[in-house]
Amino acid sequence: MKRNIVKIDEEKCTGCGLCVDACHEGALQMVNGKARLVSESYCDGLGACLPECPAGAITIEEREADAFNEEAVKEHMEARKSEAPKTLACGCPGTHARTIERKDEAMPACGPAGQSIQAASQLRQWPCQIKLVPVNAPYFDNAQLLVAADCTAYAYAGVHNDFMRGKITVIGCPKLDDIDYTEKLTGILKSHEIKSVTVLRMEVPCCGGIVNAVKQALINSGKMIPWRIVTVSTDGKIIEE
CATH class of the missing domain: 3.40.50 (Rossmann fold)
Structure with a gap:
């Protein structure tokens, strides 16, 4: 079916991970330091991730894609709850x-003579x-x-x-x-x-x-x-x- 779905420009993606946190369906994940759409059926196409991307690497496009599957999203998110939280090896600020x-x-204005504070x-x-x-x-x-x-x-x-x-x-x-x-x-x-x-x-x-x-x-x-x-x-x- 033809519908709206997110598109990620990997050249623009800085790997900050903010879009992953913003996606409530778990459709986005970090792969090799870049944001990736891991399943078309998890993406509702509404674009909650768009305003979180500081690099403008995410857009919405209309194309042939698998239908959004709400039940699959629920199962996916339940499975993620049991996983240990992860941070990126690169230490990107968005993951911390x-x-x-x-x-x-208030901080003291000065210290004893000859001493730094x-x-x-x-x-x-x-x-x-x-x-x-x-x-x-x-x-x-x-x-x-x-x-x-x-x-x-x-x-x-x-x-x-x-x-x-x-x-x-x-x-x-x-x-x-x-x-x-x-x-x-x-x-x-x-x-x-x-x-x-x-x-x-x-x-x-x-x-x-x-x-x-x-x-x-x-x-x-x-x-x-x-x-x-x-x-x-x-x-x-x-x-x-």
Whole structure:
């Protein structure tokens, strides 16, 4: 029969594994570091995996394919429950999504004379790249969200204590990633009760892309979520808040 079914471009696939987690029918698996459609009868053709792919390697095509078999999917998913969880040998971030427990404590400003202090990380989840975070990750529930440009962590020394502490942090560079984060951020805002959004950007023009993506995602979500923009100068100062 002719119907809609997923198609994977293996040249574009980075092997992150996010699409496998997003497929509730178990139609996709990682094979030799690439996502593969393992059975046409498991794929419903609805494309829940599409928005999770950061590389744009998945599309929907209409072609001759086996019919979707709901009973076979149920048996397949029951069999998978009995299997031990696996992670990719490559250690791709998408296979290691997890929450990191942190004590909500401020970091000391300085130590005794002549001694350096190991600053405590305030990252509360992994992965943190916007392209890689799963939209349905449970750590977004009731979170205060920090959307930060990559360079802010290097320009502003206190980013962990002043901005990341107590928040779920996602980072990206709209210029280097060359993608629009709007769709991913919209999915996060729609799927979870986000308490607030802080956008941490650099003063450079290209950082306007991350601000615009957050603005549009807030509009698309249809939710009234408190948000603010903080701008960091290239010499590491807060110039606008």
